[in-house]
Amino acid sequence: MPSLLLRxxxxxxHAEALQVAQxxxxxxxKNPASYSASPFFSLFSPPESSNTWTIYENLLLACLRTGDxxxxxxxxERLVVRFGASDERVTALQGLVKEAEATNDSELEKVLKEYxxxxxxDNTNVPISKRRIALLRAxxxxxxxxxxxxxxLDFSSTDAEAWMELADLYLSQGLYAQAIYAQEEALIIAPxxxxxxxxxxxxxLMAAExxxxxxxxxxxxxxxxxxxRSIELSDxxxxxxxxxxxxxxxxxDANSKEKKSAExxxxxxPETSTIEKLNQAATKKLGDIVRKYDAxxxxxxxxxxxxxxxxxxxxxxxxxxxxx
Amino acid sequence: MLVPCRASTKLHLTFSPxxxxxxxxxxxxxxxNTMAWLSRPLTVIGLVILAHGCYSAHEHTxxxxxxxxxxxxxxxxxxxxxxxxxxxxxxxxxxLGLVLGxxxxxxxxxxxxxxxxxxxxxxTSGDADKELRSNPFNALEARSGFINxxxxxxxxxxxxxxxx
Numbered sequence: 001m002p003s004l005l006l007r008x009x010x011x012x013x014h015a016e017a018l019q020v021a022q023x024x025x026x027x028x029x030k031n032p033a034s035y036s037a038s039p040f041f042s043l044f045s046p047p048e049s050s051n052t053w054t055i056y057e058n059l060l061l062a063c064l065r066t067g068d069x070x071x072x073x074x075x076x077e078r079l080v081v082r083f084g085a086s087d088e089r090v091t092a093l094q095g096l097v098k099e100a101e102a103t104n105d106s107e108l109e110k111v112l113k114e115y116x117x118x119x120x121x122d123n124t125n126v127p128i129s130k131r132r133i134a135l136l137r138a139x140x141x142x143x144x145x146x147x148x149x150x151x152x153l154d155f156s157s158t159d160a161e162a163w164m165e166l167a168d169l170y171l172s173q174g175l176y177a178q179a180i181y182a183q184e185e186a187l188i189i190a191p192x193x194x195x196x197x198x199x200x201x202x203x204x205l206m207a208a209e210x211x212x213x214x215x216x217x218x219x220x221x222x223x224x225x226x227x228x229r230s231i232e233l234s235d236x237x238x239x240x241x242x243x244x245x246x247x248x249x250x251x252x253d254a255n256s257k258e259k260k261s262a263e264x265x266x267x268x269x270p271e272t273s274t275i276e277k278l279n280q281a282a283t284k285k286l287g288d289i290v291r292k293y294d295a296x297x298x299x300x301x302x303x304x305x306x307x308x309x310x311x312x313x314x315x316x317x318x319x320x321x322x323x324x
Numbered sequence: 325m326l327v328p329c330r331a332s333t334k335l336h337l338t339f340s341p342x343x344x345x346x347x348x349x350x351x352x353x354x355x356x357n358t359m360a361w362l363s364r365p366l367t368v369i370g371l372v373i374l375a376h377g378c379y380s381a382h383e384h385t386x387x388x389x390x391x392x393x394x395x396x397x398x399x400x401x402x403x404x405x406x407x408x409x410x411x412x413x414x415x416x417x418x419x420l421g422l423v424l425g426x427x428x429x430x431x432x433x434x435x436x437x438x439x440x441x442x443x444x445x446x447x448t449s450g451d452a453d454k455e456l457r458s459n460p461f462n463a464l465e466a467r468s469g470f471i472n473x474x475x476x477x478x479x480x481x482x483x484x485x486x487x488x
Contacts, residue, residue, distance in 0.1 A: 003458070007458060007462075008462060008463045008466040008468050009466070009468055009471065010466035010467060010468050010471050011462050011463075011465075011466040014479065014480055014483040017476075017480065018480075061468075061471065061473070064473055064476075064477065065473065065476045065477055065480050066480055067477065067480070067481070092469075096471070096473055099473055099474060100473045100474060100477055102474070108474075127469065130469040130470055131469075133470065134469075134470040134471065134472055137470075137472065138472045138474055138475060160464050161463070161464055161467050161469055161470070162469075162470075164464050164465065164467060165467050165469075165470045168467075186464065190461060190464060192434060192461075193461035193464060194438055194459075194461070195459055195461050195462065195464075195465055196461060196464060196465070199465065232435060233434060233435055233438055234435055234438035234439050234441075234442055235435050235436060235438070235439025235440075235442070235443075236439045236442055236443050237438070237439065237442050238442065299443060299444055300443050300444070301444065301445060302441070302442060302443050302444045302445020303442070303443075303445070
């Protein structure tokens with residue numbers, strides 16, 4: 001199952017990570033310990049592709065996660081042999097192994113010191129900077145982590161991953177306006193990423209529901225736009241339709257309660273009839289997706305089981321409301 | 325359906341006649357199968373006709389250069405019209421056969437392609453080595469550069485204890 005090996009590790013569930021880690025010894029056995037640069041030897045050795053090294057990295061992460069430290073070290077050793085110990089990415093992976101093996105806070109502090117030493121020499125070392133930020137966050141120093149990440153984005157402002165991390169950090173602190181800003185920056189870099197549009201829609205919806213700052217109606221209007229864009233970019237996107245249904249339900253609910261229009265801001269809500277149409281379309285599509293997934297249609301099995309279950313629950317809840 | 329989205333996407337050009345709706349994707353398979361069956365004979369017949377056209381052209385040139393008294397006159401050296409027609413028809417036939425025999429094209433519209441990824445995931449694809457069949461932007465939400473390994477580790481231990 002090479003596709004599982006190539007998926008970014010953090011998207012895997014625990015069971016999948018275990019599956020990947022179990023493939024590690026076999027993969028290590030099948031592939032040579034080092035690749036020769038000479039064209040003569042490359043005739044006899046298996047081909048080396050960029051995927052090989054992505055797989056090594058993913059195996060390393062999976063082994064660390066499942067606690068198989070010896071295999072993890074073997075993977076790391078191969079990476080070191082291939083790219084050299086001074087390679088930025090490999091250094092970050094070495095740090096990662098140390099982080100994983102650290103048992104208490106003082107050991108983590110030591111790893112953090114090492115990162116800072118490397119950064120003192122070269123403060124634009126991207127992988128190490130990211131590790132430092134992640135480690136600060138893991139140690140619970142969220143504000144320091146945000147500060148470091150903002151500094152990081154000063155010199156590497158086209159890093160969508162970092163903007164997303166910043167958005168997540170702000171969101172964990174309940175700073176919705178900042179999170180939305182960071183998320184929008186990420187969308188400027190990856191404007192076609194339909195999952196980022198849906199994510200921004202979700203954050204906006206959360207901001208509207210919290211109701212602490214800004215105009216909730218305004219947030220809802222923006223959120224509606226984002227969900228619409230995400231399903232425009234991707235047909236049958238469960239997450240986009242789910243969010244669209246949620247936000248239109250909320251808007252229709254608010255409209256029926258109070259007939260107060262919110263055209264004071266730059267975002268004006270669409271007509272109620274349009275919102276109703278969107279709601280109906282989302283309901284229909286969600287129903288379709290849930291039905292096809294449950295019917296084990298082979299062309300519709302790519303959805304996450306948890307997401308489908310959530311959609312099913314929400315659909316049944318909203319249909320009960322309609323009956324009442 | 326969403327009216328504005330539909331209208332804007334009509335502007336793009338597409339090879340694939342399959343829209344995202346379910347009935348189309350289910351009856352697509354048999355159609356391409358019958359076409360594949362037709363394509364092999366069509367290509368073979370086209371090749372035979374093309375070979376015949378080439379042979380005729382060759383024979384005609386040889387004959388005209390030896391038997392005709394005035395080989396420099398343009399009417400004698402030019403090929404008869406039926407050989408031209410035969411060659412062109414054979415070429416078109418081969419093209420048709422090859423096009424019909426090629427498999428269902430991959431979607432080239434962004435939203436169709438993305439929808440396919442969302443619907444099918446990477447479980448159904450046989451040749452996963454060739455290309456990664458999952459949302460390429462998932463990496464932005466997973467953020468492997470910022471992975472929190474110690475938390476993942478402790479979560480995994482909990483997960484295993486739950487399993488037992």
